[in-house]
Every structure is written in structure tokens, then in C-alpha cells.
Amino acid sequence: MAAPSGLLTVSDYERAATALLPVHPRDYYNGGSEDEVTLRENKRAFEDYTIRPFCLRDASSCSLSISFLSSSLSHPIAIAPTAFQKMAHPHGELATVRGAKASKSLMVASSFATTTLEEIKREAGSHPMWFQLYVYKDRALSQSIVRRAEAAGFSAIVLTVDTPMLGRRLADIRNGFQLPSHLKFANFANLPQAKMQATASNEANAFMNYVSGQIDDSLTWGFLRDLTKSTSLPVIVKGVMRAEDAVEAVRSGVKGIIVSNHGGRQIDSGPATIHILREIVEAVQGRVPVWVDGGIRNGRDIFKALALGATGVFVGRPVLWGLTVAGEVGVTHVMEILKRELEHTMRLAGCSSIESIRAAKDIVVHKSFFARL
Numbered sequence: 001m002a003a004p005s006g007l008l009t010v011s012d013y014e015r016a017a018t019a020l021l022p023v024h025p026r027d028y029y030n031g032g033s034e035d036e037v038t039l040r041e042n043k044r045a046f047e048d049y050t051i052r053p054f055c056l057r058d059a060s061s062c063s064l065s066i067s068f069l070s071s072s073l074s075h076p077i078a079i080a081p082t083a084f085q086k087m088a089h090p091h092g093e094l095a096t097v098r099g100a101k102a103s104k105s106l107m108v109a110s111s112f113a114t115t116t117l118e119e120i121k122r123e124a125g126s127h128p129m130w131f132q133l134y135v136y137k138d139r140a141l142s143q144s145i146v147r148r149a150e151a152a153g154f155s156a157i158v159l160t161v162d163t164p165m166l167g168r169r170l171a172d173i174r175n176g177f178q179l180p181s182h183l184k185f186a187n188f189a190n191l192p193q194a195k196m197q198a199t200a201s202n203e204a205n206a207f208m209n210y211v212s213g214q215i216d217d218s219l220t221w222g223f224l225r226d227l228t229k230s231t232s233l234p235v236i237v238k239g240v241m242r243a244e245d246a247v248e249a250v251r252s253g254v255k256g257i258i259v260s261n262h263g264g265r266q267i268d269s270g271p272a273t274i275h276i277l278r279e280i281v282e283a284v285q286g287r288v289p290v291w292v293d294g295g296i297r298n299g300r301d302i303f304k305a306l307a308l309g310a311t312g313v314f315v316g317r318p319v320l321w322g323l324t325v326a327g328e329v330g331v332t333h334v335m336e337i338l339k340r341e342l343e344h345t346m347r348l349a350g351c352s353s354i355e356s357i358r359a360a361k362d363i364v365v366h367k368s369f370f371a372r373l
């Protein structure tokens with residue numbers, strides 16, 4: 001199947017998906033928490049940074065490849081974990097895996113997938129896949145999920161640390177958002193699915209409260225230290241927004257950090273992730289790779305994140321929009337658009353490799369740079 005014609009950018013996919021989706025999944029996917037200040041700011045803040053291109057630097061070839069830990073990837077754009085992908089398309093997570101493979105993109109599977117982690121990994125084969133972990137009050141259940149991810153062949157555990165409870169997503173509360181009754185929390189076959197799906201009581205927010213109530217809100221650094229020791233997989237933390245937390249995470253044994261505010265879905269009024277990236281990169285001093293997500297919608301955004309020190313970036317909603325519009329073809333197309341835009345930006349800026357973006361001092365500056373001229 002060919003990619004839909006006329007869709008040239010992620011914004012085109014956003015408009016198309018938003019028009020197609022029923023109101024509950026649309027608001028769940030697109031929305032943020034409270035006044036959605038952080039949701040908007042994540043995207044807007046990229047405009048505060050300017051690209052200062054070099055000229056006459058041989059733009060005839062360009063490589064997007066990166067390496068970190070003992071891995072190498074053909075490009076630095078990865079697929080963030082997002083829950084309930086079968087609301088976007090009947091093939092859900094499996095279509096996303098196929099799109100990840102076709103576009104050679106690293107993918108993270110969500111704990112709250114509507115497809116089991118074993119089915120996801122089977123579809124992925126040898127393609128690199130990480131597993132995102134939410135920790136439940138039922139610690140035995142959490143441990144069994146980690147063991148299953150190890151056994152299935154995932155290559156890292158991504159521990160989400162910005163969600164002791166769910167943020168207040170007002171649109172979902174107003175809609176009485178629930179997982180449609182034909183879909184399941186596939187990784188939790190033994191939990192009372194009926195409670196996790198449509199609740200007969202229809203009490204406002206019953207579903208969100210139930211899910212939120214399953215997540216362990218008492219986690220501390222001790223849990224992270226224990227996790228890094230008890231799993232055979234490298235642990236990466238997702239949701240770090242402060243330099244001292246990044247340093248503590250490295251001390252706790254993590255092998256990577258994802259600077260993230262959960263796409264503006266958790267605490268509201270937090271800063272845009274792109275503003276926080278540099279201080280975290282500086283604090284970590286190259287001891288572990290640092291990724292960033294939140295509001296990344298085009299190749300210039302990705303270029304800016306790389307120039308500010310990111311090893312790579314993750315995208316969440318853009319993939320859901322691609323999945324909604326055209327299943328695996330849409331996911332592939334969204335990722336190809338981002339890759340093409342990144343390469344285009346690199347060649348116009350005089351950078352023939354990702355390394356050369358990072359090495360070029362001041363190629364990306366905050367707009368306040370010009371105030372001193």
C-alpha cells in the first residue's frame with residue numbers, strides 16, 4: 001500500500017488523524033493535563049532556538065547513523081511508548097512494529113499496550129525493541145512483567161519515573177474516557193479486565209482512577225537501584241527533568257536517560273523539554289546517552305535537539321497519527337518524513353554526520369544569543 005498522497009509533514013498527519021478519530025481516542029491521544037501549558041510549550045519552545053548554517057562544506061553526502069552503548073542505529077529518531085494503539089488502528093502495536101522495522105526505527109513498547117509484549121517482540125524479530133515499565137502496587141506482578149520482557153528478548157527496560165499517578169487530563173475526565181470494551185490491557189490477562197474497561201457505574205473518571213490507582217506511587221531511588229541490579233537488561237529512565245535527578249540516576253546504575261515530561265500529560269506548567277536538555281547533558285558528562293522527547297514535529301526540531309547534546313529523540317503522537325491514518329504504512333511514512341527532513345536540514349546547515357552537528361559549536365543557539373550582538 002502506498003503512503004497517502006498529499007501528506008507532506010507530521011502536521012498534515014496530525015490534521016488528517018484528528019479528523020478521522022472519534023472524540024474519546026482523539027482527546028486521549030492529542031490532549032495534555034490541566035491547562036495544557038506544557039503540552040503547548042514543548043512544541044513552541046523549539047522556535048526559541050535558531051540554526052546558524054555553515055556554507056561551503058560539501059553537502060553531497062550525509063549519514064544519519066549513531067552509536068551508543070554497544071549499539072548502532074541508522075538514524076537517531078525513535079518511537080516513544082504509547083498506550084492503547086488499537087484505538088488508532090485495528091492492528092495496533094503490530095502495525096507500529098512493522099512501521100518501525102520498515103523505517104529502521106528503534107521502538108519502545110508500552111506496558112499498557114493492547115497487544116502482549118511477547119506478540120510485539122515476535123513481530124519485531126531481531127529488530128531493536130525496548131520495553132517500557134510501569135510499576136504496580138502489586139510488586140510481584142511488576143517483577144513478572146520484567147522477567148517476561150527479558151525472556152521475550154527486549155534489549156532494555158525503560159522505567160517511566162514521571163507518573164506516580166496519572167496527570168489530570170481534563171478532556172478525558174469530561175469525556176468519561178474508557179478503553180473500548182473489545183480492547184484489553186494485553187499484558188495483564190489476570191487483572192479484572194472488566195474494571196479496567198467500561199465500568200458499569202460510569203462514575204466520572206472511574207476508569208482513569210482505577211488505572212492510576214494500580215500504579216505504585218511510593219517509588220524512590222532505592223527501587224531504581226534494586227531494579228538495575230535485579231534485571232539482566234540495561235535500565236533507562238524516562239521522565240527526568242532536573243540535572244540532579246539525572247546525576248542520581250547515573251549513580252543508581254542506569255544506562256541512559258530520556259528527558260521527558262510525558263508529552264505534557266503529567267505535571268502541567270513544567271518547562272519544555274528542549275529547554276532542559278542542555279543542563280542534563282552537561283550534568284551527565286557523557287557517562288550515559290541522553291535522549292529527549294516532547295513536541296518534536298519536524299527535522300529542524302530533531303537537528304536542534306542533537307545540537308544541544310541529545311544522542312537521539314523519541315516521538316509519541318506523530319506515530320499515533322501515522323497509525324490512525326494508514327496503519328503500518330502511515331507509521332513508516334511519518335518516520336521517513338522525519339528522517340528526510342533531518343537529512344535536508346543537515347545538508348543545508350553544512351553537517352554531513354550527526355557527530356558533526358554535535359561538534360559544531362553554536363550551530364544552534366537560543367534566540368537570546370542575538371540580544372548580545
Ligand SMILES: Cc1cc2nc3c(=O)[nH]c(=O)nc-3n(C[C@H](O)[C@H](O)[C@H](O)COP(=O)(O)O)c2cc1C
Pocket residue numbers: 028029030042080081082083110111112132160238260261262263264265293294295296314315316317318
Ligand atoms: C496517547 C499517549 C499515550 C502514552 N502512553 C505512554 C505509556 O504508556 N508509557 C510512557 O512511558 N509514556 C507514554 N506516553 C508518553 C510518550 O512516551 C512520550 O513521552 C510523549 O508522547 C512525547 O511527546 P510527543 O507526543 O509530543 O512526541 C504516552 C503519550 C501519549 C500521547
Ligand SMILES: CCCCCCC(=O)C(=O)O
Pocket residue numbers: 083112166207208211262265
Ligand atoms: C487512562 C490510562 C492511561 C494509562 C497511562 C498511559 C500513559 O502513560 C498516558 O500518558 O496516557
